[in-house]
Amino acid sequence: MEKIVSARNLVKNFGDFTAVRGINFEVRRGECFGLLGPNGAGKSSIVKMIYGFSPVTSGELEVFGLDVGSGSRKIKSRLGVVPQEDNLDPELSVRENLLVYAGYFRLGKELARTRAGEILDFMDLADKAGEVVDHLSGGLKRRLTLGRALINRPELLILDEPTTGLDPYARHLVWQRLRRLKEAGTTMLLTTHYLEEASQLCERLIILHRGEILEAGSPVELIDRHVGKEALELAVDPGQRELLLSGLDDLVKARRDLGDDLVVFSQRGRELAGRVTARADSLGISLNYQRLRPTNLEDVFLKLTGETLQGSREDS
């Protein structure tokens, strides 16, 4: 399998602060590779090093087999970057934004026009082609930013929090387009703190926490390995948690305290729920709330760190 990105002992310091602490990973051709973690986990630092915006402190980072330090222009000509914040030209029209960007890749006029037309169709922006960007909604701007990143037919599409700040409808539109690009074989590197985004799009991902890789694998593997199929959320007095769960070890894969709630992960959630209810009845423990639901990547993160992706976002 051809390696598109390869990082070995990659370190990034900002002054005294270490944002990335010696990580290793590879992105292979044709896959969507995810960097999942809360804000401040080091995702954006990694991405910026890949497109040459931020120098590598130590370790190795190769993109298309070229060292990011020496081959910057060559690498960038084969990348598409969707940044966290839109940086479109607000005074220019949608089409002009694409054409100007094509210029930076030195595409010929004819080719640029053709590609811009294709992208407008693909991103469903054709009827907005003449509209000035300043007048577009956030969702449309995002679609244009994504479309703009495709102008050079990139071999690697870098998506840095591509749907942050979008409403659910706009987010789904972006995801649909990304899935179509994936089907067409585009290699993608996605950073996100939305676990749903990562599970929808990524074949493989790494979970980052404070600049280190906590875990790596496919979303399904990670969920299966750490938290099983279902999560049982229980509102129960902390002092009674041990008692409630004693004797249920064969059913409990992992457990975590989350605020006032206890979250118990299990492969056989229904059975667990039944036995917990029975125990609570016989022991006279009051269960103020209980809910059984399928597990997701958020639970993996919770189990590994004791934090939530959103919660730890605020304190970082």
Place this chain on the structure above:
Amino acid sequence: MAAKAALLREIIRVPDLSWPHVFRVFRRNLLVFGKTWKANLMFNFVEPVLYLWALGFGLGVYVSSINGLSYIEFLAPALIASSAMFSTTYEMTYDSFSRMAFRKTFHGMVATPVSLDDVVMGELLYGTFKGVLYGNVFLLVVALFGLVKSPWALLVFVPLALMVMSFSILSMVWTSIAPNYDSFGYFFTLIISPMFLFAGVFFPVESLPPGIRFLPWLTPLYHAVEAVRPLVLGQITPSIPGHLAWMAAFIALTFRIPMVMVRRRLIQ
């Protein structure tokens, strides 16, 4: 000390320039200018016309002559230079800052094969273009007032280009360290306005006290005014090449600085 040495090393290193990419950056700004020039041109153009009226026709009545010229003849050519200076410095401060720090236009460009040095060079060239354009528009106004005395005036773009390139560099350096829009007030109050007032636009620098007479010599505006005025009046003097050389040297010695400063600000 080590930090200063590192800065110096960066400044003398060959920039990472690719001229086709520089040109694309320049063209992007030109395209945006094409959308906004009407509002823009008025703003930069009305002010020097007001100066011309107020000082040339108003105050000028009380000034018998300066170096054998009527006051308006003395003033008008210099206002060509100062209006070019202002249009460039506004563009390379407020507008460049907006592209660099607020709209993240620079970030968008450097995610493509365009390097940050290309971006800054494209900006400097655009600032130069704009100053030369506005200077020439004002030259036209001066001509309409009947104050252009010689076809040598067609060469005014040469000192103008050198001067506004110098101001592009100066402004860009300030922009690279500016924390916010407000800080440009200091740039104009401390650097640009004193030049405008004392670098030979409104009165000959010989009228300054002897101890500080050398100060205008340190400014690009002075050298531009000293070259533009004889060209417009048709009084070609042998000192013109010296003024042009001063500005060319200024550019050669400083053009690398804004590139390094912007890189230090953005790339971490």
